[in-house]
Amino acid sequence: MGEGRKVESLEAVRRSLRTSLDRTRALGAALARAGPRLDEIRQRLPMMEAAVRPIRADRDALADAGGHIGRAVVPAAAVLKVFDAVHGLERPLLSDPRADLPGYLAVLKHLEEALRFLSDNCGLAVQWLDDIVDYLDDQTLADQRFIMGLKSCLDSLNSSPSPLDGGLLAATLDKLESEFRLLLAEHTTPLPMPPDASDASTISTSPIPVLVINKLRAILERMTANHLLDRCVSIFVDVRGSNVRASLRALNLDYLEITPDEFNDVQSIEGYIEKWGRHLQFAVKHVFETELKVCIEVFEQTGPPDVAVSCFADIAAQAGILGFLRFGMIVAETRKDPIKLLKLLDVFATLNKLRLDFNRLFRGKDCVEIQNQTRDLIRRVIDGACDIFWELLHQVELQRQMPPPSDGAVPRLVSFITEYCNKLLSDEYRPVLTQVLIIHRSWKQEKFQEEMLTDAILNIFKALEANFDIWSKSYGDTSLCFLFAMNTHWHFYKNLKGTRLGELLGEAKLKEHEQYKDYYVAYFLRESWGKLPPLLSREGLILFSGGRVKARDLVKQRLKGFNESFNEMYLKQSSWVISDNDLREKMCQLVVQTIVPSYRSYMQNYGPLVEQDASASKYAKYTAQSLEKMLGSLFQHKPRRTMSLSIGHSNGKLNSVMNNLSRSASTVIVLVGQWILSKFSQVELMHILIRILPPPSSRHHVPMSLPGDGDCFRLPPAAAARET
DSSP: OHHHHHHHHHHHHHHHHHHHHHHHHHHHHHHHHHHHHHHHHHHHHHHHHHHHHHHHSOHHHHHHHHHHHHHHHHHHHHHHHHHHHHHHHHHHHTSOTTTTHHHHHHHHHHHHHHHHHHHHHHHHHHHHHHHHHHHHHHTTOSOHHHHHHHHHHHHHHHHOOSOTTTTHHHHHHHHHHHHHHHHHHHTOOOOOOOSOTTOOTTOOSOSSOHHHHHHHHHHHHHHHHTTOHHHHHHHHHHHHHHHHHHHHHTTOOGGGGOOGGGOSSGGGGHHHHHHHHHHHHHIIIIIIHHHHHHHHHHHTTSSSTTHHHHHHHHHHHHHTHHHHHHHHHHHHTSOOOHHHHHHHHHHHHHHHHTHHHHHHHSOSGGGHHHHHHHHHHHHHHHHHHHHHHHHHHHHHHHGGGSOOOTTOOOOHHHHHHHHHHHHHTSTTTHHHHHHHHHHHHHHTTOOOOHHHHHHHHHHHHHHHHHHHHHHHTTOSSHHHHHHHHHHHHHHHHHHHTTSHHHHHHOHHHHHHHHHHHHHHHHHHHHHTGGGSGGGSOOTTOOOSGGGHHHHHHHHHHHHHHHHHHHHHHHHHHHTOOOSSHHHHHHHHHHHHHHHHHHHHHHHHHHHHHHHTSTTHHHHOOOOHHHHHHHHHTTTOOOOOOOOOSSOOOSSSSOOOHHHHHHHHHHHHHHHHHHHHHHHSOHHHHHHHHHHHSOOHHHHSOOOOOOBTTBSOSOOOHHHHHHHO
C-alpha cells in the first residue's frame, strides 16, 4: 500500500513538473514574441514623452500657445489653399492658347493674381510659423528634436530659389511669345510695287486685320505686365523687318551697293537714278508708311509712349533706308558736268516730294542718324546743283577756243545748250531749280529774284552766240563759212521757236535768225554753185557751117572747165553736212535749180556738137538726170554720235566717246572710199585727194570737248580745288 502511494506521488510530481515545463516553454515563446514590440515601444517612448510633455506644462502656458498656433496656422492654410488653386491652373495654361486666346489670357491673369498673393503672403505665413516655433522652443512646450525639424523646414522654404508656381508662369509666357510671333507671321506679306509709286491712296489702314491687332495687343498687355515687352518688340522688329526687306528685295536694289570707284560720272548711273527715285517713293509712301501704321496700332496702347517710334526706327534701319541715302550721296559726289545738274535736280525733286513724309516717319531721337544723313544729302545736292548752274556760263565761254566742226554742221555744243536750257526752263525742272536757288541763297542770308534764273540762262545763250560768231570767222573756205552760218541760224530758229527759251528770247530774235539763214543760203549759192553756170557761156558759139569746128572746140573747152569745177566742188561739199533734213532737201533743190536747168539747156543746144565726137564721153560726162541725182545726195548727215541729254548705255557703263566717234568715222571713210573708187580712175583720184586734203597743220586738231564727248565741262582750277 505504502509503495503504491509513493508511486502515485512520484507520478503526480512528474505531471506537475511536466506541466511547469510546458508553461515555462509557453512563457519563453511568448517572451520571444513580445521582444520586437518592446523594442518598438522603447523607440516610441521619446515621442510619447514629448507628446505628453505639454500635459505636464503649465496650464496658462498651454492656453497661450494655443492662441499663437491658431493665428499662425490661418495664413498658412490660406497660402496652401492658393497653392492648390495654382496647381489647378496647370492644365489649361499648358494647352495651346490659339484655341481660346481670351480664355487663356483670363486664366493667365488668375495665375498672376495667385502668384502675387503668394508672393505677398507666403513669406508672412512662414514668418508666423517661424515665430510660433520659436515660442514653443522658448517655452519648452515641444521636444527639441521636433523644434529643430520644424526650423529646418521653414529655413528651406525661405531660401528656396524655385518659383512658387514651379515654372508654370514662365512656360505660359513662352507660349504667348510663340503665339505673338505666329500671329504676326501669318498676317505679314511683302507689298508689291504699284504702277505709280508716288500715289499713296492705295495704302490701307493696316495690312493686319483688326481682330488680329486686338489679339496682339492683348498678348502685349500680359507680356508687359510681366516685364517682357522687349521680347515682343524684338519679335516684331524681326518679323516685320524681314517683310520690309522682302518687299524691297523684289525691286532688285543691287545698284544701291554701287561704290564711287565703279563709275566715272553721273551718266554711267543715269538709269539707276530714275529707278532710285521711284523705289524711294515706293519705300517711303508705301512700305515704311505701312510699317509705321502697324507699329502705332500694335504698340500705341501698350508700354512706353515712344515704343512704337523706336520699333519703327529699328525696322527702317534694318530694311536699308540708309542705303537709299548713301546712293544719293554718291550721285552728289560724282564729277561735275551739266548732266549731273539735271540728275541732282531729280534727286532734290524726289526728296522734296517726300519731305513731309520723312519728317513724319523718321521723327524722334531713335531716327537721328536718318535725319542727319538726309539733311547732309540735301545740303550736298543743293550746293552741287548751284555750283554747276553758276559755272555753266564760264564753261560755255571756255569752248570758244575750240575749232568749229570741219563739215560745217551745227556744233554739238549748240544743239546741247539749246536743248539743255529748254530743259532747265521746262515745267519739270524750272520750279525745282528755282527752289534750289532760293534755298541756297537763304543759307547765305541772301534774297533770290526770279529774273536771276532767266538772266543766267540768257547770258549762257549769249555766250553761245558769241562762240558761234567766233567759229564762223575761223573757216578758211568762204562757202563752208556760209554753210556753217546757215546751219546754225536755222538750228536756232527751228529748235527755239515755240520753246521756253524761244519765248524768253522773243519773236524778233528768232525772226532775225530765220532772216540770217535766208541771207546765208543766198550767199552760199552765189559763192559756190552759182559760179558754175557762167562756165557754160554761149559767147562765141556760131553754129553755121564755117564756125562749127570752132564752136565744137569752145563747147569742149567749156564742158571740160565745167566738169572739173563741178567735180572739185562736188567732192569738197560731199563731206559737208546740213544738219536739218528739211533744210538739206531745200538746199539740194536750190542747187539743182541753179545748175541743172542751165546744164540741160546748154546740152540740148550744144551737146550734139560733141556727142558725135570720138571723145564725147570725156566732155559730156553727165546727163541732166545724173547731175540732179548727184546734187540731191549732197550734205547728207554722217553717222556719228548725236548729242542728247539722255545717253543710253548698252552695258550700264559710259562707253568711250572717242571710240564711238572713231567707229563712226571709219564707217563713213569706207563708204566714201568705195564710192570714189567706183567713179574715178587712180590718176583722177590722186588729183582729187591733193585738192581736198587740208594742209598738214590742220589735219589733226583737238576735237571739241562737248558734253558727252569727253571731259568738256571741267572745273576751272579754283573750283576744282574747292571740289577736292
